[in-house]
Amino acid sequence: MPPKVDILKERVKHLEKELRHKQLIISSIHEIGKALSSELRIDKLLPLIMEEVTRIIDAERSTFYVVDHERGEIWSKIAQKAEISEIRLKIGVGIAGHVAKTGETVNIQDAYSDPRFDPSTDQKTGYRTRSVLCMPIFEPVSSKQKTKPKILAVIQALNKKSGVFTHEDEELMASLGAQLAITLVNSKLYLSLEKRVQELNLLYLIEQEASSTEKEDTLYQRLIQKLVNTFKVEAGLIAFFDNHNKTFGPYYYANIPESDIKKLDLAADLGIERHVLSKKEIYYTNCAPHDPLYLQNQPSGLKLKIDQLICAPLIINNQPVGIIQLYNKVNKNDIFLKDDVKILTSASRQISRLIEARRLREEKIKAERLATIGNMLSTIVHDLRTPMNNIYGFVDLMRDEEDPQLRNEYADIVIKQIGTLNNMAHDVLDFAKGKTNILPVKYPVNKILDDFRKLFENEIKKQGYQFEVECKASCMLYVDPDKIIRIFMNIMKNALEAMDKGGKFSIKAFDRGDEVEFQLSDTGKGIPPEIKNRLFESFVTSGKKEGTGLGLAIVKNLVDQHKGRIEVDSTPGKGTTFKLYFKKL
């Protein structure tokens, strides 16, 4: 055979081998890509990657470490005796740690003769490492990026089955690495997406609690429990802060022994609390016993041993109103990370808003109550004038009256009117305390008319008007007699103001089935048509110098409180009749 053919044959053989090799790479990458694209959770990805790498590189085992720059560690999950366990190594320690630190590829034939090798894992697992191929995976970079690409992960393959790792293995691993980098970035994105979902979930939980829990204490109690669960910590507390006195309290806490709460002794002018309140930002430490701020005000004798602590301020209108503290991650390997800071920041903002909304609502209720008391006061002051005039009139009469029996009668009336004034004062106080202010009793209709006549007949006649009372109903009502007198008094006052001297004011009572009807009539000028539709509204007045327009509003309110009705008939120039209806007893 001519030598040329030999050479050609040789070349074909070589090309075939190369082709097979390339095919292997392509199909491996394809395989790995397929597997990876269906799984974005990093803890599920790791075993998949390691299995593929081991197969392609023809190694005994391989480990895929994710670089955690925040903690200065590389970590992985490995399957050991049907159990998944986590390994964490410091960046810089061991071969994988060295690769994570320097970004160099390490390919060694005999691990034990290399000073960078850390045999402690072998000692723990009983495995014997011989050859090692270890390579960094850099983050994918765009051509525009100027900064050095970050090391995302480290792949390490151990013990090439057929001896040592070749240059070809390095190339193969590098192509895999490029593929893995993309997957890893995706999964990191997914991880932050997952955190975001977790955060939204917590905000949703907080909002849900707030809308379903009426009682303040219960709400904060539940919120702190929710935070403790979400952040997977041992215990937590919400402490309110009184900015005026610079003191903490009340406290709402979860999983903290009662006795520890007293010992915690939070102080606004020391340590972590001072930092958080004055800087209005979150502070955290993963090693409290060595944290200088924590040590400034370290509580002693606690049952809860505080190792890790995160503390967030609650702020309303740029003023601190409290703090949230969470203590010790439940999981031994867990620590407070930037993600916790992010989530707790938005949770504490949300809780602050919620506290503010509750406070505003309380203030609004108070303000409304005050406004109502104000209204009430103005009605009382309005109504005080009539009995006071009356007292004045009777005292005047007493002065000139020589008949001791009549003097006694006047004195009784004065005393009764003073009693009325007193009751009005009580009305205001009762209302301020939230009590309803009508006090109904069983009362005969004719007695109401009689009471009124005794109180006002004199005054009406003295002013030059006629007055008539007629009772055609002999039944009982369930009313507050003082209030009925106030109703009549206000209607009477308007009636007198509408009449010229000599006019007649009358009160009559009629039996109307299951109701009693009172008619209060005058012979005055009639109600001005322009205000007739708004007669019972506050501040509606017409044709009076000193009218406040409250008289009939008070009347309507008192009638409503008795569940009665009021109607009015009025003819200009002829007179007006108010009709009141109350249910019989």
Ligand SMILES: Nc1ncnc2c1ncn2[C@@H]1O[C@H](COP(=O)(O)OP(=O)(O)OP(=O)(O)O)[C@@H](O)[C@H]1O
């Ligand atoms: N019997 C009546 N005859 C004619 N007009 C009346 C009569 N009663 C009420 N009015 C009209 O209705 C208006 C409202 O009465 P209301 O008692 O509410 O207030 P006011 O009498 O004006 O003020 P205040 O009661 O504080 O003195 C009166 O200003 C008056 O014009």
Ligand SMILES: [Mg+2]
């Ligand atoms: Mg009036």
